[in-house]
Amino acid sequence: MNLPLGQFQDAFIDALYRRPAPQLQDLTGQAAFAVYRNTVLAGCVDALRANFPSIEILVGPDWMQEVATAYANHSPPDDPRLIRYGAGFAEFLQQLQAHHGLPYLADVARLDFFWCEVFSADQDSCLDLAELAGMTASDLMHSHLTPRQSVRWQWFETHPALSLWRCSREGQPWSEAQPWVAEGALLSGNRDGVSHQPLEIGGCAFLDACAAGHSLETASQLAQQCQPDLDFNDLLGRLLQAQVFRPLSFT
Structure with a gap:
């Protein structure tokens, strides 16, 4: 059976991955x-x-x-x-x-x-701290901070996943003194490569809220509800330093 090139290529890939490709039965039977x-x-x-x-x-x-x-x-x-x-x-x-x-x-x-x-990930634009100059607290609270495409985070409730991952990736032995506790992780990328750091549960909740489209004010409230002792100013400073966010947007 003679097939157009595109259909032959699609059928050939299906056959390679053991998906049905009846058009190439004579070929795949060899x-x-x-x-x-x-x-x-x-x-x-x-x-x-x-x-x-x-x-x-x-x-x-x-x-x-x-x-x-x-x-x-x-x-x-x-x-x-x-x-x-x-x-x-x-x-x-x-x-x-x-x-x-x-x-x-x-x-x-x-x-x-x-x-x-x-x-x-594609390297999308990063928030320039100069954008914050001259903004009032009210302006900032009603802005949206959207995580960049080259950022990932997660809270791991059961295991010290970040410590396990770091030890394995860096070829370091696991210390018996390392506490077996929940951990959060933040990975961010830029032209210099990928960096990683611990992230508390409130920080993970904050980024979840930002990714869901909440304003900075609402996202910060959700983060502090999740972790009442969260030092939000410190968290925001660390996230800005890690170049986590795209340029500001507003409601």
Whole structure:
């Protein structure tokens, strides 16, 4: 069967990922076609191992190879930029907890993928502190602070996920003196690379509210309801220094 080039390419990709491609049945039935499938699968597995280095440190290369292969067969990439491959890998690991016995593994994987997202994000405009000059407190409270595309954050209620991730990624041993407590993390990117820092629960709540479109006044109130002892001025200073926000917008 002769197909237009575009339809042939689409069907060929479907066949590579074991999706139905009846138009190419004669081709895919040949034993040599497995070479193409295996090459693509190997590329997916290599991308996962590169995108989740902390997980490989925690579980070892053999188990990582096995679980990455299972994930690649289950969820092939839908974006040619393989640094963005693995959006569902943390949830996949969560479902396998009975097999690996590491309840914190999925949270560490989320931070690995946050790093990939931040690193590969478009560099949108950043809030210039000069924009704040001459503004009244009332003006500022009614403004909107929107997080940039190259920023990710999350509060991890059960595990010291940031400390686990940092130790794994930096090849540092885990200290038994490290308290096993909830932690929050903030990752932000710019032209110099990706930075990370701890973020308290109130800070995570504040950024959640900002991302949801609330004014600075409402977002700060929600943050302090979540964490009554939050030093909001200190938090805002740290977020501005980390270049978290886009330029100001107003209601």
